[in-house]
Structures are given as structure tokens and as C-alpha cells.
Amino acid sequence: MARTVTSSSARGTRLGRPLRRVPRVLLVPAVLTALISLLPVAYLVVRASGGGIETVVETIWRARTWELTVASLGLAAAVTLLSIFVGVSLAWLVVRTDLPGRRVFGVLAALPLAVPSYVAAYIWIAAFPGLTGFTGSVLVLTLVSYPYVYLPVAAALARIDPAMEEVALSLGRGRMSVVLRQLRPSAAAGALLVAMYALGEFGAVSIMRFDVFTTQIYTSYRASFDRTPAAVLGLLLVVVTFVIVVAESRSRGRAAYATRGAPPRRRRVVALRPAGKAAALVWSGAVAAAAVGFPFAGICYWLLEGASSGVRPDRLLAAFGATVGMAAAGALVSTALAVPVGVIAARYRSRTASVLEQASYVGHALPGIVVALSLVFFAVRYAYPLYQRWPMLVLAYAVLFLPAAVGAVRASVLQSPPVLEEVARSLGRGPFAVMRQVTLPLALPGVTAGAALVFLTAMKELPATLLLRPTGMDTLATRLWTETGSGAYGAAAPYAAVLMLVAAVPGFVLGRRSTKEDT
Template sequence: MALRRVPVIPGRTAAGRARPGTAARRIPAGLLAPAGVTAALALLPVGYLAVRSAEAGADAVARTLLRSRTLELAARSLGLAAVVTVLCVAVGVTLAWLVVRSDLPGRRFFGVLAALPLAVPSYVAAYTWVAATGVEGFGGSVLVLTLCSYPYVYLPVAAALRRMDPAMEEVALSLGRGRRGVVLRQLRPSAAAGGLLVAMYVLAEFGAVAIMRFDVFTTQIYTSYRSGFSRTPAAVLGLLLVAITLVIVVAESRTRGRAGYATRGAPARRPPAVRLGVAARAGALAWSAALAGLAVGFPLAGIGYWLADGSSAGADAARLAEAVAATLGVAAAGAVLTTALAVPVGIIAARYRGRTATLLEQSTYVGHSLPGIVMALSLVFFAVRYLPAVYQRWPLLVIAYAVLFMPAAVGAVRASVLQSPPVLEEVARSLGRGPLRAVGEVTLPLALPGVLAGAALVFLTAMKELPATLLLRPTGMDTLATRLWTETGSGAYGAAAPYAALLMLLAAVPGFVLGRRSLEEVP
């Protein structure tokens, strides 16, 4: 009798039973409700932009959209985001492979250095490059943003390489297939998530592109708001930026695919898979050293020059201490709130399929693509009308950090949950645990290192945030970023140097932790 092939429906086994962790399960209300709150908070700026645009009328919106300047700004913003994202993916994946999977000399040292560019504010890096070389425009923006952003790709890719099961590669080799295809297929979700963060970061960047004199959506929005004559163009451009973001997020979700990437138990430890030849080792060493020098060494040299200039000798120690305390306080609060809001969304994104799960995850990326000034004005708009008690108070600034940096936390939670076997939740359910209890007792403990890494990334990024902090900080409170911007805005680079040095020093701590974490199982 001929065997009949049974078609397998995605998310189900050949016998028709639901495969663990797929769309066949209904999202528990205990996860859906807090995830809905997170999505609603992330979409607040869109509501503000929609109200502002509606007040102006359809004709004004159409005139703004059809202007040749709008098309030019769209091309500039998308071109910059595309080039920087491609370069960051190439640099991040290459460096992660050298550090985790090769015998690169000093790879542990270079692995830590690879995460430290996150401690360099993009506007500080831009100032140092402009002052030292005069580079600006598109080329300067690409240079600075690539050097500051490639760790967003390096860190998740290095983590994926570290946890990759070597048995899969050995099976591929035994079948006569190369190792490269198996490795790249498993790295695809991490590289795509990191590239998405880079693209969102570039689209929302203001300080570096303003210093580099390269006009994009963010600089035009800022100029429109500062002019005060009409905020309609700024609101329309903001909505257009949201639409572009959604297109990119949908493209990333399709690139990520539907495959599972969990392993059963911890993968076996082993020595580096590739031993480099003499020439390849020298080239890899030069490449890694050049990246570290350009991304970290060059800004540090610029700050050192400003410190030696002498004009920072009279720095006010009390003001420095107050700025440090304010920076650490609001950044820590932002990291805690952001992580708490991101956990239910990240779990849903990793364990469930369907329109609801997709919308919840994708909504969290909207705020990250908007300039900080738009985020700040939207929160002021709603706070004045509905929550006057938090207006000009630090909780409003913390909420802004949560909306702005939600994707970093959601991506970390999702990636960590994806690498924890869903079958363990099914075992817990079979032992009488409810869905939420199974997640709390099984999934979250396994994903905790990745969740904490996401919190550290949010903490680091919040310390450097500038536009929203300038508008939302309570009266009389200054962070290191706002003091740095004030001093550099008046050309007092020497007076700004202590604030820049302290900001980079504090940000280097979570950067160092993230870099060390990427090397936990590297021999």
C-alpha cells in the first residue's frame, strides 16, 4: 500500500495537535491586559500627532505631504538609515563571529570593547569628529552613527552564537552541507532584531545629524516646532515617520521568519570552531583594533584634549554631583519601568502567533522612531489635560524613557524567551500549573539573563537621552546630558568636558557588563 503524505499545517504536528508555543493557544488575560497597557502607552505620541494633524485639516496635511521638500527628507532619512543599518549588521556579525567563534588573539578584550561604543553619546562623537577632521554631511553622519550603533547588532548576535547548539552544525557537516548556512539561519532573528534597533535609532537621531549639518526628518521637525508659527508640518512629518517605521517593522518580522530556535538544555561547550591562518589572524586583529580605536579611542582622545584645555579647571563639584545623581536616578527608574512593561509583550511575541501578538509587538516600536521632542510634546499634551499631577515631575520623564526605549527591552525579552524550550512550559502545564504560573516559574527564570541585559541596555541609553530630557526634566534638575549640551551649545568645550567624561564613565559600566556577558562561555 502506498504511503500517503500528510500535509503539516504551520503551528501543528502531522497528527493535527497544536505545536507548543504557537498560535493555537489563546493568549492568557494575565499577559494580554498588561501588554495592552504597554501598547497603548507606546501609541500615545501617534494620538497626539493625529490630533494636531486633524486640527489643521486635510488640505494642509496634503500640501505638506506633496511638497518636494518632504520627498527629499524621506529619501535622506531612509538612505541614512539603510546605509547605517547595512554597515552595522556587517560589522556586528563579523565582530561577533571573530570574538565568539574564532581564535582571535585577545578576543575577550575585544569582546568587551565591542560593547563600549554604547557608552559614547552620538552627539559627543559627532563633536569630536567635526572638531578634529571637519567631516560632516551624509558621510560624517554615516561614520558617527555606524560607530555608535553597531553594538546593537553585535550583542544579540554574539549571544546567539554563544548559545548555538554545535550538534546542528555537526549534523549539517555529516550530510555534506556547509556550516555557514546553519549558522546564518540561526543568527537571522538576532541580526534582524539588532538591525531593526539600528534603523529605529537612526530615524529618531537628532543630535549627531544636527551637528553634522545633515537635514533629515528629525531636524526638520525640530525646526518646525522651534519656529512656533505652525506645527502642522511637524505633526505630518511625524506621522509619516511613524508610517515608515511600521513598514520597516513589518519587513523585519517577515525577515525573522516563523521557525523556532530553542535548544533542549544548555549547548555543549567547546573550543573556537575556526582557527585563523597567520594572514587572516593579522587582518582580524587589525580590523578589531581599528574599530575599537575609532569608536571608543577617538572620542576619549577628544574629551581628554578638552579636559587638558584648562577651561574645565573651575568645574563646580556640587553641580557635577547633582547631575550624576539625577542621571542615575531617572535612568534606573526608566530601566525598571521599561523592563516591567516589556516582559508581557516580549513573552507574547515569542510564544504566540496571530494578529494580536503581531500588533502588540509592533506597536512598541512606534515611539522609538520619533524624535525625543515629539515624544516630549505628546506627553505634555496628555499630562496637562488628564494627569496634571505629573506635569513637570520626574515620573513624566521616566514614562518618556519607557516609550522611547521599549524596543530594546522587548527585543531582549523575546530573544531570551525564544531560546528557552517551550516544551518545558507544556510540562509545567501538565503538572497542574496555570499558563501564567508556568511562565513565571519556568520561562522567566530561564530568560532572566537576557531580560537583565535588556534592562542594562535601557539604563545605558536613558543616561544619554537628550531631547526629551531637555523638555521634560523638572525645573532645576539637570542631567549630565543636558549640562553637556548646554555647555557645548555655547562653545565651551572645556567646561563641557567633565560632564562628557563622567557620562561616558558611568555609561561604560553597563556597557562593560554587556560586553562581558557576550563572552560568558567563550574559552
């Protein structure tokens, strides 16, 4: 019978032995990843220090700064809590109940990842002009980001052995105590991604006319040659991010969540009563309609309205190729950088491991424009041949979306049996051989899911792409932004439609995996 291996040691254990020293084969690439992630912070420090300590203190103590802090934290908290509720409830209904059409709902639950937040915001605001400010921002960001919680939680539910629940019942404990304990790391990882996404969002909140850190940083950069206030606000955003990441790390506790033995071949399915089944269908259908059906209907309306505007096929094809190529390169680089950090975060309990993991989340909370400007600063001063070349854009994607890959890798490694790694070590395998032959093959589903999430998100990225793309290269997102910026919504519709269709492919695959039966 498969069972869970847990530990309450202060430093974490594996089969009774402490995991403290990180092997060099993991430590060196993880440190490199941390340094890359902290590059925007170095840029902000240089910019902020250039104005003197007086300017820094004055910017921090402005009433406007505290208003932005409250607005940003309130938005992130509301979006995160709602995303947890939506994501966990849908994952439970799709994976662990007899919900009619649950395979279809499982795919639909992942498809909002294909909808750019700025497209969703425009469609909602065009249909409901009064839906602005905090309420509209929370609605749009929740609908496009809850899959970050749904996907890891659904994967975790699929891997929980029903025998564990039966043991809990025999000991007089509730079934849900085991389920919730097993879901905690996956839900926490997804919630952290949602919080970082909400803090760093720019396009949707701009359209909704809700001022947060990102919009104020962008305005400050555009309105003045003195970028010190914007840099100070960026550093404050980094501090907020650090606090959230530390809180998430502590919420996971010190237990491990691996299953010893093979994954369960069958899941326990809860039979819903007629009233419960009807309520579940209404809830699942309402979320799918709001998050997927409404945006796609809006795009179809754009296409019909702009049928006579004419779109050059060669330009559309070039933008498609650039989008897929850059997003794929960003996904590969991000995943390669995330693997050592994710393994360290899952297997080692030390200050070094915590610092490396937390450093990888910094860039995700910064606006794309700040990350892009930091890379422009770096390229001009230290790597000029790479200025306005595709490697800088790929590096920006890695900095911005690394947490998606790290969270997926960490959650997957946590659920992999550590005893197999111990056996490999006892047979004389070194750290690199153990990771290559045991750890990574077991964690491959999580690694693949992380790469797919980065690919999806990178295709929709806008501010960094606008600043760092090579001269003459357009992606679907930049062409969409250019056309909508000039009011040519009909001309923008084909780019939006292709972008959403391309992004829907990995979204479909991820959603399909969440409902796939174990065999």
C-alpha cells in the same frame, strides 16, 4: 544531544500544537504597553487634524517632504547595513575564533554604547571639519549603534550547540547554514533597533548638518506656532517605522529557534590562519580605535584644555545622581512593560501578537522632542499633577527605549526550550505561574541585557530630558548640552567624561558577558 525545535506551520506551533490564543495574564499588560507606546501617535493625529485635510495633503506632497523621506531612509539603510556587517563580523571573531585578545575586543565592541552620538559627532567634526552631511552622519551613527547588533548576535553564537553543525555536515549541508539560521532572529532584532535609532536620531545629524525628518520636525516646532506640518511629518515617520517593523517581522520567518536541553558547555572555535589572524586583528583594532579610542581621546583633550575653567563638584555630583536615578527608573519601567510583549512575540503567532509587538516600536523612531511634547500635552490635559515631575520623564524613556528591552526579551525567549513550559502546564501550572517559574528564569539573561541597554541609552537621552525634567534638576546630558551650546567646551568636558565613564560600566558588563565561556 541538544537539538533545535523548528516549525513551518502557518501560525506557528509548539510541539505540534498551535499557539494562537494569548493568555490574559500576558495580554492585559501588553495592551497597556501598546497604548503607552501609541500615545505620541495620538498626539500627532490631534495636531495634524487640527489644520485640516488640505494642510495635510499639501505637506505630504511637498518636494521637500519627499527629499526628507529619501534622506531619512537612505541614512537608516546605510547605517543598518554597515552595523550588521560590523556587528556580525566582530561577534564571529570574538565568540567563534581564536582571535588573540578576543576577551578585550569583546568588551571594546560593546563600549560604543557609552558614547553619546552628539559627543561623537562633535569630536569627529572638530577633527575633520569637512566630514559633514550623509557621509559623516553614517560614520558616526554606525560607530555608536553597531553594538545593538553585536550583543544579541554574540549571545546567540554562544548558545549554538556545535553538535548541530556536525549534524548539518553529516547531511551534506554547510556549517554556516545552521549558524546563519540560528543568528537570524538576533541579527534582525538588532538591525531593527539600529534602523529605529537612525530614524529617530537628532543630535548627531544636527551637528553633521544633514537634514532628515527629525531635524525638520524640530525646526518646524521652533520656527512657527503652527505645528501641523511638524505633526504631519511625525506621522509620516510613524508610517515609515511601521513598514520597517513589518518587514523585520517577516524576515524572521515562522520557525522557532529554541534549543531542547541544556545550553552547550563548549563552543566550536575556528583556528585562524596567520594571514587571517592578522587581518582579524587589524579589523577589530580599527573598529575599536574609531568607535572607542577616538572619542575618549577627544574627551581627554577637552579635559586638558578646560582644566582651568573650574567645575563645581556639587553640581557635577547632583547631575550624576539625577542621571543614574532617572536612567535606572526608566530601565525598570521599560523592562516591566517589555516582558509581556517580548514573551508574546516569541511564543505566539497571531495577528494580535504581531500588532502588540509592532506597536511597541513606534515611539523609538520618533524624535525625543515629539515624544516629550505629546507627554506634555497629555499631562496638562489629563494628569496635571504629573506635569514637570519625574514620572513623566521616566514614561518618556519607556516610550523611547522600549524596543531595546522587547528585542532582548524576545530573542532570549526564542532560544529557551518551550518544552519546559509544556511540562509545567501538564503539571497543572497556570499561565502566570509558568511565566514566573519557567519562562522568565530561562530568559533572565536577555531580560537583564535589555534593561542594561535601556539604562545606557536613557543616560544619554537629550531632547525629552530637556523638556520633561523637573524644575531645577539637571542630568549629565543636559549640563553637557548647556555648556557646549554656549561654547564652553572645557567646562562641558567633566560632564561628558563622567557620563561616558558611568555608561561604560554596563557597557563593560555586556561586553564581558559576550565573551564569557560556558562552564
